[in-house]
Amino acid sequence: MKSYEMTIGLEIHVELNTKTKIFCSCENKFGGEANTRCCPICIGMPGTLPVLNKKVIEYGIMAGLVTNCTISKYINFDRKNYFYPDLPKSYQTSQLYLPICTNGYLDINLNENKKRIGICEIHMEEDAGKLIHDLDNNCTLIDYNRCGIPLLEIVTNPDMSSPDEVILFLEKLKSILQYAGISDCKMQEGSMRADINLSVRESNTSKLGTRTEMKNMSSFKAIYTAINQESKRQIQILESGKKVIQETRRWDELKNTSFSMRSKEDIQDYRYFPEPDLLPITIDDLWIDRIKTSLPEMPNEKRERYLNEYLLSEYETNIIVNSKYLANIFEQTTNICKNSKETANIIIGDVMRMLKETAKAPEEITFSSENLAKLIILIQNKTINRTIAKDIFDLIFLNNIDPELYVKQHNLEMLQDNELIKNIVCNVLNSNIQAIKDFRNGKTQVVKFLVGKTMKELKGRANPALVNDILKEQLDNFKI
Ligand code: ZN
Ligand code: MN
Numbered sequence: 001m002k003s004y005e006m007t008i009g010l011e012i013h014v015e016l017n018t019k020t021k022i023f024c025s026c027e028n029k030f031g032g033e034a035n036t037r038c039c040p041i042c043i044g045m046p047g048t049l050p051v052l053n054k055k056v057i058e059y060g061i062m063a064g065l066v067t068n069c070t071i072s073k074y075i076n077f078d079r080k081n082y083f084y085p086d087l088p089k090s091y092q093t094s095q096l097y098l099p100i101c102t103n104g105y106l107d108i109n110l111n112e113n114k115k116r117i118g119i120c121e122i123h124m125e126e127d128a129g130k131l132i133h134d135l136d137n138n139c140t141l142i143d144y145n146r147c148g149i150p151l152l153e154i155v156t157n158p159d160m161s162s163p164d165e166v167i168l169f170l171e172k173l174k175s176i177l178q179y180a181g182i183s184d185c186k187m188q189e190g191s192m193r194a195d196i197n198l199s200v201r202e203s204n205t206s207k208l209g210t211r212t213e214m215k216n217m218s219s220f221k222a223i224y225t226a227i228n229q230e231s232k233r234q235i236q237i238l239e240s241g242k243k244v245i246q247e248t249r250r251w252d253e254l255k256n257t258s259f260s261m262r263s264k265e266d267i268q269d270y271r272y273f274p275e276p277d278l279l280p281i282t283i284d285d286l287w288i289d290r291i292k293t294s295l296p297e298m299p300n301e302k303r304e305r306y307l308n309e310y311l312l313s314e315y316e317t318n319i320i321v322n323s324k325y326l327a328n329i330f331e332q333t334t335n336i337c338k339n340s341k342e343t344a345n346i347i348i349g350d351v352m353r354m355l356k357e358t359a360k361a362p363e364e365i366t367f368s369s370e371n372l373a374k375l376i377i378l379i380q381n382k383t384i385n386r387t388i389a390k391d392i393f394d395l396i397f398l399n400n401i402d403p404e405l406y407v408k409q410h411n412l413e414m415l416q417d418n419e420l421i422k423n424i425v426c427n428v429l430n431s432n433i434q435a436i437k438d439f440r441n442g443k444t445q446v447v448k449f450l451v452g453k454t455m456k457e458l459k460g461r462a463n464p465a466l467v468n469d470i471l472k473e474q475l476d477n478f479k480i
Helices: 054-066 163-180 220-239 285-294 299-309 314-321 324-337 340-357 369-380 386-399 403-409 418-430 433-440 446-457 464-477
Strands: 004-015 078-081 091-094 101-110 113-126 130-134 139-143 150-156 192-202 212-217 247-252 257-263
Touching (some): 004 163, 004 220, 054 150, 054 163, 101 163, 163 192, 163 220, 163 324, 212 220, 220 247, 220 257, 299 314, 314 340, 340 386, 369 386, 369 403, 418 433, 418 464, 433 446
Parallel strands (some): 212 247
Antiparallel strands (some): 004 150, 078 091, 101 113, 113 150, 130 139, 192 212, 247 257
16 A cells, blocks of 8 residues: 555644623623524524624734734635525625734644644634424424624644544644634533644645535544544545545544545635625734733743742643643642642642543643642641542542541541550551561562551551551561
8 A cells, every 4th residue: 555644634623711791781701501502693684793802803803913924914704605504694704805813823742843833814703503303203403593603714734644633733723722812612511612624645746635514523532533534534535546536524533433524615606795884993013012911921922920939840831831720730739838849749640640541631630739738738747648649649639628627527637646656557467477487488569568568457547657666566576
């Protein structure tokens, strides 16, 4: 078989964090009872007129600033005409001719190398409603709550050539949009979703292959599998001497395969024209500067500060700063417990472990920094040992329990009574004579076994290092 290369470009839609929708005063919030957050404007009643939400422009400018784009000085909206039941106006108010941002980029770290992914433009538009296919009653229901929710569409150049690069790019984009406060980027709620344009071509040839588009992908896992599957499918077609058809394909997450949805429309099919109901907008340097100074601390500045102020290692800093939500927890917790090193350890070890086990993203964390800080203080003061601390952490992560209260209620304080520990050690030795003989014959690993036995008798509440010391002392003195 010949060798092939993939070419991938993305179109990413993110819902903005505004209080209200883009052209009306309906609340911008996820979910809600169907069709309760709508008005004549966002469901496109004849005779209504849109009024642009200023915050949408400001978020658009912000998005351009954090992705190294040129901010347009003069912008306008356009109508993208198409009929679909989730779009009651029969056109989407979007931007084609004069998008708000152009010509930016983000760098991703690929192993040791940096790769620059170009962003060709960012434009503003409105979201459509949601169709709910009710298979039991053989009908389709429509919820217009999402109509008119403001979106930014971020369009990249076809600069990516593997699923890993795509995920790295999306993670980086998600992180900086969250930091800037533009969007919560909750993929599970659809507030960040990606369309993937993918083509393959024989290695060492320059002409791009025919691309297909997979729409509205909303999890990294699905994106990763879909790219691998779709590139395989295209290669198989080419290997069998056929041609790839330009089309939109629907990815089925349950079946792990994609289906042809429709042959791809070209831009002229939408009959774009300038939106007559909205005036063009001029963006001056003063406005851009004002937004620039209002930007919160971004990952690069934060990284510097973590290295200098908290004295974390580069490795620790990178993991924590990667997510605004982890960084928030880190800073709040450290503020309370004044122990940045231990806080970093727990975030990198236990928090990351539980996120993986529960398949959650950092933004879905529900425990409070107060409870995490309390746990760290309990460890720091040697009130509890690390084994117990780990179990308690899991409960904090899952149920946000108060660790102080929990330790009291379950009698988990570390035993400080050396005499009691000595007694238990003696009991353990008395019932493990063979182990003592083994120890004296040079099998030092039995110490670990005996510490384990003793810890079990003490219900895990002792300091293992202390038990180890007492046990060694008693082992030497023990008379068989
Ligand atoms: Zn409305
Ligand atoms: Mn779009």
